[in-house]
Amino acid sequence: MKLKLRVWRQKNAHTPGQFVEYHADNLNPNMSFLEMLDVVNEQIAAKGEEPIAFDHDCREGICGACSCVINGEPHGPHDKVTTCQTYLRSFQDGATVTIEPFRANAFPLIKDLVVDRTAFDRIIQAGGYISVGTGHPPDANSLPVPKPLADLAMDAAACIGCGACVAACKNASAMLFVAAKVSHLNLLPQGQPERDVRALAMVDQMDKEGFGACTVTLSCQAVCPKGISGSFIAKMNRDFLRAMLLNP
Amino acid sequence: MLDRVWKSTLGKKFLMAVTGTGLVLFVFVHMMGNLQMFLGPEVINRYAAMLQTSIEFLWPARFGLAIFALVHIGTGITLTWQNRQTRDQRYATRKLVKATLASRTMLWTGSFVALYVVYHLLHFTIGTIDLHLAEMKTPDGHRDVYRMLIWAFQDSRVACGYILAMGVLCFHLSHGIGALFQSLGIKKPGYEPLIYRLARLAALGLLVGFVSVPVAVQLGWLQ
Ligand code: HEM
Ligand code: FES
Numbered sequence: 001m002k003l004k005l006r007v008w009r010q011k012n013a014h015t016p017g018q019f020v021e022y023h024a025d026n027l028n029p030n031m032s033f034l035e036m037l038d039v040v041n042e043q044i045a046a047k048g049e050e051p052i053a054f055d056h057d058c059r060e061g062i063c064g065a066c067s068c069v070i071n072g073e074p075h076g077p078h079d080k081v082t083t084c085q086t087y088l089r090s091f092q093d094g095a096t097v098t099i100e101p102f103r104a105n106a107f108p109l110i111k112d113l114v115v116d117r118t119a120f121d122r123i124i125q126a127g128g129y130i131s132v133g134t135g136h137p138p139d140a141n142s143l144p145v146p147k148p149l150a151d152l153a154m155d156a157a158a159c160i161g162c163g164a165c166v167a168a169c170k171n172a173s174a175m176l177f178v179a180a181k182v183s184h185l186n187l188l189p190q191g192q193p194e195r196d197v198r199a200l201a202m203v204d205q206m207d208k209e210g211f212g213a214c215t216v217t218l219s220c221q222a223v224c225p226k227g228i229s230g231s232f233i234a235k236m237n238r239d240f241l242r243a244m245l246l247n248p
Numbered sequence: 249m250l251d252r253v254w255k256s257t258l259g260k261k262f263l264m265a266v267t268g269t270g271l272v273l274f275v276f277v278h279m280m281g282n283l284q285m286f287l288g289p290e291v292i293n294r295y296a297a298m299l300q301t302s303i304e305f306l307w308p309a310r311f312g313l314a315i316f317a318l319v320h321i322g323t324g325i326t327l328t329w330q331n332r333q334t335r336d337q338r339y340a341t342r343k344l345v346k347a348t349l350a351s352r353t354m355l356w357t358g359s360f361v362a363l364y365v366v367y368h369l370l371h372f373t374i375g376t377i378d379l380h381l382a383e384m385k386t387p388d389g390h391r392d393v394y395r396m397l398i399w400a401f402q403d404s405r406v407a408c409g410y411i412l413a414m415g416v417l418c419f420h421l422s423h424g425i426g427a428l429f430q431s432l433g434i435k436k437p438g439y440e441p442l443i444y445r446l447a448r449l450a451a452l453g454l455l456v457g458f459v460s461v462p463v464a465v466q467l468g469w470l471q
Contacts, residue, residue: 008340019340072343098341105334155437170347171331173257203258212331213257215354216427217347218440231435238433240258248249 001027001093005040007052008100013109019098029089033076034059034066036088053112061085061225064160067167068113069100074164074223082162082225102163104172106210117163119209120177124161126205127198128181130190143189156184158226165220165228171212176220178206179236180228186239196243203240257330260323265431267320268424274313275417279457282397285470286460289394297390321362328355350423357420364413371406372396401465410462418455422448 003024010017024040031039034056041051057065066083070076076086091097099113107115145153159180166174182199185191191198214233221230253259281299284292299306350357367377375382380399384392401407426447429435435443464470 069339069341072339072341100339100341103335103337103339105336109337152437170352172334173331200252203256207255207257210334211257212334213261213327214430215331215347215351216423216430217351219346222346229437229440230430231437231440234430234433234435236433237258237262237431240256241262241433244249244252244259 001029001088001091003027003036003088003091004094004096006096006098007112009052009112010101010109012111017109017112027088029087031088032059032084033068033070033086033088034084053110053114055114056084059084062160064162067102067115067117067162067164069102069167071098074102074167075162075225079222080225080227082160085225102167104163104166104211106172106174107163107166115163117161119211120161120163120174122209123174123178123202123205124181127194127201128185130185130194132190145189149187153184153187155229156180156187156232159184159224159228160226162225164223164225166211168219168223169212170217170219171215173214173220174206174209174211175214175233175236176224176228176230178202179232182236182239183232186235195239196247199236199239199243200247203236257327260327261431263319264323264327265428267316267323269428269432270316271313271320272421272425272428274316275421275454279454282461283457285394285397286464289392292394293386293390293392296393297386297388300390317362317365321358324355324358348423350419351427354420354423357416360416361413361420364409364416368413371400397461398465398471401462404466407462407466411459414455414458418451418458421454422451425450 005022005024006019007022008017009020022040022044024036027036027039034054037052037054044051055065055067057063059066061082061084064082066075068075068083070083070086075081075083077090078086101109101113101115102117104115106119107117109115157180159177161177161181163174163177165176166172169175182202185198186195216230216233218230221228253263281292281295284295371377372381378400381396384395384399386392401410426444429443429447461470
């Protein structure tokens, strides 16, 4: 199959970028989207030009490295699928496909389709951890976790931190990411000692990074490749309120 | 703590939702009051006289409403302004994955409602727009609200303006009522579609309730 690509090319944050058209021919519909970019890059490199820079790592939908807004949708046309797990059979033969980076001031552009998502790491550093004594591993089942709580915590922990929620939100808000990370630990017994400090610190850092507020459009939930529920944002709001009241 | 409420996006959103909820409750009570038009002049005029003469209740309520409105408008403007600073380089292609028109126009529908409220107060409460209204009194000297409304809504321009404003308000609320549950932290996974459906139904109910009075007057059912 064939695709006409319109790819955002930008040398670095200080030079303005623009779309460049590439014709990708002889594609196999069972190629992944990133494999298609690899093929196009080989052709670009063969001409002695600079290949398209894009983020990727595991290519199996679990690491959160891949990104891109494909035809206006973060991670492309499919629900609950990352860019690396998107296959060319999802596109019509001969279609024009526009590929842009995630756009948000809190995710400054590095090059082409690669943006700097370390703001997420700083939010995790602010409170996305638990403090435990090192040394001898605890006995299995010494900390019972009720099954419904374990399930809910697991749903939150499924977040791979890719930033699609920010990319899709009209306010470039990181609420869904932060909510998933706060909820994941705040639901579990191991997270209880730092429950309030965590909610306050992670929200403070999120605001400092320049992400927007929530208008409850739920676009984040719609594009999330892991299907994180927007109701975790409600839980984060609850935890934040509790933390404010108990730690005036 | 107050510092954090105002400075954090979550705290501000919380203020917006609390004041929004208060305003929604007021709007609901106001609608129930209006619907007494259908029970005849004695009923609504007695209700109006009861409100007008309960000064100890009336002024705190007015004062509270004004504070709520100011906080709601203040957080609405600052949050919207803040939200617009988050993406300098716009997308060339953009599918609006989910954001409804109502959710994207909250500041505009809200501002329209604020302007309408000023007009509405000048019209009915203060009475500077239509001087006839102030002269309408019941035999015992209270405002004859029944006659005031009939008189005002017989003018089709007044009726249409009112219907339009209620349409805009309920459009604001079709998003707002659903959103406030999330901002206040009242939500469980799986209940989302239900909350949004009920919220839209509630907004529609308010619209029907408000609009029924001018429509009934225009159709001659109330006179
Ligand atoms: C009777 C009048 C009003 C009622 C009942 C009302 C109610 C609400 C409610 C319930 C919400 C949802 C809160 C949330 O998201 O958690 C809301 C949001 C909002 N309101 Fe109002 N509102 C009114 C008037 C206004 C006015 C006068 C403004 C003018 C600036 C305004 C601006 C906004 C904005 C900008 C939002 C959403 C902002 C965002 O989430 O991005 N509202 N309103
Ligand atoms: S490359 Fe790891 S999730 Fe896509």
